[in-house]
Amino acid sequence: MSERDKLDFEKMLAFHTAPTLLGVKCANLFAVKQSDYRLSELERFFKSQPQFGGLKLRFLCRCKNRVLAYVYCEQLLSAWLSESGVAAFLESCGYAGEMTIDEKLSLLESRISCGSFPHEIGIFLGYPLDDVLGFIENKGENCLFCGFWKVYSEPERARRTFEKYVYCRSFLCNKIAGGLDLYRAMATFKEEKR
Numbered sequence: 001m002s003e004r005d006k007l008d009f010e011k012m013l014a015f016h017t018a019p020t021l022l023g024v025k026c027a028n029l030f031a032v033k034q035s036d037y038r039l040s041e042l043e044r045f046f047k048s049q050p051q052f053g054g055l056k057l058r059f060l061c062r063c064k065n066r067v068l069a070y071v072y073c074e075q076l077l078s079a080w081l082s083e084s085g086v087a088a089f090l091e092s093c094g095y096a097g098e099m100t101i102d103e104k105l106s107l108l109e110s111r112i113s114c115g116s117f118p119h120e121i122g123i124f125l126g127y128p129l130d131d132v133l134g135f136i137e138n139k140g141e142n143c144l145f146c147g148f149w150k151v152y153s154e155p156e157r158a159r160r161t162f163e164k165y166v167y168c169r170s171f172l173c174n175k176i177a178g179g180l181d182l183y184r185a186m187a188t189f190k191e192e193k194r
Helices: 003-021 038-047 074-082 084-092 101-111 129-137 155-177 182-193
Strands: 027-033 055-062 066-073
Touching (some): 003 038, 003 155, 003 182, 027 038, 038 055, 038 066, 055 101, 066 074, 074 101, 084 129
Antiparallel strands (some): 055 066
């Protein structure tokens, strides 16, 4: 991979997954074209980086033209899915409490088809339960506002969360544009956070 390709790859990953890479969000989902060289690079990247401790990649759907890449922090996702209200909602959707993260993701994967997502996808992306329920009850209409997801409750909390996500993206993308590689940019964030 050329230096230019490496830079493009790291910018793409930072843009789409910064909150998860920086430990602020449990997961991100984004599409990559089947023909994109970065698809194989994504797999290689997550398999070869032990310093990413706890960050994983899974392809949830492979369609004719694209692949849905799901990047998640196993520890954060596990904690989120174990919260009582979230766990009860997932059980009502068929995700047994004793299922492992991998088993839950396999079930989620089986329910995704090109262009169609089960409502519980929001939970697997760390969206607030009330907003996921609001989306279901309102059939995606009547939200208070839309940002990284459609907000149905606690708009100020959602705005603050969206600001954190934008900050994470800006931080990583700016550090990469300034010459740091993705790993050093992530380390810089953790150092500044102390």
